[in-house]
Structure formats: C-alpha cells, structure tokens
Amino acid sequence: MDVVAYALLAAGPAALVVRRRLPSVALTLAFAATLAYALLGYARGPIFLALIIAFFTAVLKERRGFAWTVLALGYGAFLFLPHWAGQERAPSLAVAVGLAAWLLLLAAAAEGLRARRRRAIEEARNRDEEARRRASEERLQIARELHDVLAHNISLINVQAGVALHLIDERPEQARSALATIKDASRETLREMRSVLGALRRVDEDLPRSPTPSLARIEDLIAKAEASGLQARVKVDGRVRKLPAGTDLAAFRIIQEALTNVARHSGRTEARVRISYGDDELLVQVDDDGLVTGPASASASGGGNGIPGMRERAAALGGTLRAGIRPGGGFRVHARLPLAGSQEPE
Numbered sequence: 001m002d003v004v005a006y007a008l009l010a011a012g013p014a015a016l017v018v019r020r021r022l023p024s025v026a027l028t029l030a031f032a033a034t035l036a037y038a039l040l041g042y043a044r045g046p047i048f049l050a051l052i053i054a055f056f057t058a059v060l061k062e063r064r065g066f067a068w069t070v071l072a073l074g075y076g077a078f079l080f081l082p083h084w085a086g087q088e089r090a091p092s093l094a095v096a097v098g099l100a101a102w103l104l105l106l107a108a109a110a111e112g113l114r115a116r117r118r119r120a121i122e123e124a125r126n127r128d129e130e131a132r133r134r135a136s137e138e139r140l141q142i143a144r145e146l147h148d149v150l151a152h153n154i155s156l157i158n159v160q161a162g163v164a165l166h167l168i169d170e171r172p173e174q175a176r177s178a179l180a181t182i183k184d185a186s187r188e189t190l191r192e193m194r195s196v197l198g199a200l201r202r203v204d205e206d207l208p209r210s211p212t213p214s215l216a217r218i219e220d221l222i223a224k225a226e227a228s229g230l231q232a233r234v235k236v237d238g239r240v241r242k243l244p245a246g247t248d249l250a251a252f253r254i255i256q257e258a259l260t261n262v263a264r265h266s267g268r269t270e271a272r273v274r275i276s277y278g279d280d281e282l283l284v285q286v287d288d289d290g291l292v293t294g295p296a297s298a299s300a301s302g303g304g305n306g307i308p309g310m311r312e313r314a315a316a317l318g319g320t321l322r323a324g325i326r327p328g329g330g331f332r333v334h335a336r337l338p339l340a341g342s343q344e345p346e
Contacts, residue, residue: 001042008037012050019054023061030054031070035077052106059110060117068107075103144309148253157185159228159263181227214248215275218255222273225259231270232259238277247337250313251275251284254321257306258286258333281319282337289330310335 015029030051037047051074058067079091079099091099164178218234225232243251255273262271276283307323310333314321319337326332 004040005037005042008033008040008042009047012047012054016050016053016057019057020061023054023058023063024066027051027054027058027063027067027070031074035074035081038078039081055106056110056113059107059114064111064114067110071103071107075099144313145253148256148309154189157182157189184227185224213252213256214245215243215251216248217252218273218275221252221256221259225263225271228263230259230263232273233271234273234275236275236277240277243282243339247282247317247339250317250319251282251335251337253313254284254310254333254335255286257310261306261333262286262288262331278339281339284333284335284337286333287326287330307333 011033012030015026015033017026019026031054034047034051038044055067055071058064058070079096161178161182164182222232222234255275259271259273271286271288274283274285274287276285307321310323311321314335314337317337319335321333321335323333324331
C-alpha cells in the first residue's frame with residue numbers, strides 16, 4: 001500500500017458527495033477508481049462499497065440505462081483485465097458464474113428498491129390529491145353554508161330595518177323590537193362568519209360550540225322568521241326519526257332559503273312548511289299565497305342563486321327539487337331527498 005493506493009481508496013467515497021446531483025458522474029468516478037485499484041494489484045478489501053452505493057443511487061435516480069451499462073462493463077473489466085495486466089490468474093468458470101450471479105443479485109436488489117420507492121411516491125401523490133379533493137369539496141360546502149347564513153340573516157335585517165324606519169316615529173316600541181331583532185341577527189351572522197372563516201383557515205380545531213343546523217332546530221328557524229314579520233306554520237307527517245347528516249342539513253337549508261325568498265319576494269306574510277317522513281325519502285314543501293314578481297321570477301327560472309343552490313343541494317344527495325308558481329297563485333318549493341342510511345329514533 002502506497003500513496004496511490006490510499007488516493008484511489010479515497011477517490012471512490014469522495015465521488016459519492018455528488019451522487020444525488022450527478023449520479024452518472026459519481027458512478028463513473030467510483031468505477032474508474034475501483035478498477036484502477038484492482039489493475040494495480042493492491043491488496044483486496046472493501047473497495048467495492050463506494051461503487052455499489054453509486055450504482056444504487058444511479059438506479060434510484062432513473063439513470064438505469066447508464067447503470068446497467070456500467071454493470072456490464074464492470075463484469076468484463078474486473079473479470080479479465082487484472083489477468084491481462086498480470087495481476088491475477090485467469091478466471092475459472094466458477095468465478096465467472098459466481099461474479100455474474102452476484103452482480104445480477106445486486107441489480108435485482110437495486111431495481112426492487114427503485115420499484116418500492118416509486119410505489120411509495122405514487123401512493124403519497126395519490127394521498128395528496130385525495131386530500132386536496134376533499135379539501136376543495138369541504139371549502140365548497142362551507143361556501144354554500146356561508147351563502148345560506150348570510151342570505152337568511154341579511155334578508156331578516158333588511159326587513160326589520162324597513163319596519164323600524166316605518167314605525168320609528170309613530171310606534172317607537174315596535175321599532176325598538178325590530179332593532180333588537182336586527183341586533184340579534186347581526187350578532188349571529190358575525191358568529192357564523194367567524195366560524196366559517198376559522199374553518200377555512202384551519203386555525204380553529206375546537207369542536208363546534210353551536211348545534212349543527214338540522215330539522216331538530218326547525219322551531220328556532222320558524223321563530224326567526226316570525227320575528228321578521230313572516231307567519232309560518234309547520235306540519236310534520238310520518239314517523240320522525242334521525243336522518244343522515246347530509247340529508248338533515250340539506251332539508252334545513254332548503255326550508256331556510258325558501259322562507260327567505262318568501263320574506264323577500266312574496267306579497268304575503270304567511271308561509272306553510274310541510275315535512276313528510278317516508279320509508280325511503282323525505283319530502284319538504286314550502287308554500288305561500290303571495291304574488292311572485294321581479295327577482296323571484298328570475299330565481300324561479302334559474303337566474304338567481306337561491307333556488308339553483310337548493311337544487312344543487314338536493315341533486316348532491318340524489319334527490320330532486322321543483323320550484324315555481326302554484327296553481328291558483330303563490331309559490332311552491334318542493335324537494336324529495338332520499339333517506340338511504342337513515343336511523344331509528346334514539
């Protein structure tokens with residue numbers, strides 16, 4: 001062992017420094033240093049370790065063609081060149097077969113590791129795509145919820161503000177009641193917006209502090225409608241039972257949006273809500289006897305956002321929604337929502 005031997009021993013591991021950025025260069029340098037060490041007849045030892053690492057890195061970095069070429073060249077070079085250089089005896093058949101088997105085993109291990117790594121990368125990519133898809137769906141659902149909350153409460157505020165302005169001089173007590181309703185509605189709107197924005201920003205990891213909108217809270221919704229001056233009656237048919245969460249929420253939001261439209265566009269202040277529990281579906285119907293004009297007509301034909309939004313909710317559950325003028329006058333919203341997966345009462 002002399003200075004050249006130690007230099008060649010160090011050259012192989014030194015080439016590994018650039019193996020990630022330049023895998024082909026690292027493999028070439030490690031191969032040249034190892035072959036030179038063998039041809040000069042220095043003492044054998046763990047001289048192939050750096051070459052093996054460089055080969056694995058080239059395969060993993062998708063330099064497979066180059067790596068297999070170096071492997072084939074290395075088989076012939078390390079088998080015959082030391083003999084031609086007078087450093088070793090001629091290789092026997094057993095040595096040739098043994099070296100070929102060892103190199104094939106090495107190549108199979110590298111290819112297996114590469115395939116495993118590619119599968120892991122693909123699975124991670126699929127998980128990321130699925131997470132992004134779910135996040136997009138969740139944000140779309142949150143946007144719909146925000147639209148429903150704002151549309152309902154701002155309509156309530158608008159109606160009550162008009163009542164307060166009309167009565168503030170002649171009936172101040174009634175005007176005060178309308179202003180109190182405006183205060184409550186605006187506070188709830190702000191709370192809902194903070195909750196929605198917190199969910200969008202992923203900064204609020206606590207459980208919801210208010211109940212999820214559902215038909216169990218229909219009386220609260222009717223009370224808010226009555227506070228805005230709309231007289232609403234509710235009739236429930238069939239056996240009341242716990243509904244799938246999506247169906248329950250969709251039914252509540254459809255009724256909420258329909259009552260909002262009555263308050264906005266109907267010439268009357270009365271509405272009738274009917275909820276029918278069937279064996280396989282839930283029927284929701286909201287009627288009023290008023291005259292629909294202007295914006296309501298546009299909504300009924302699809303020009304607004306409220307009725308198309310209700311249709312989307314029903315369609316997302318595999319149901320249907322019809323909205324239009326009733327025979328004899330007035331407006332009707334009629335939704336059919338499937339009850340697949342509904343549960344018995346608790």
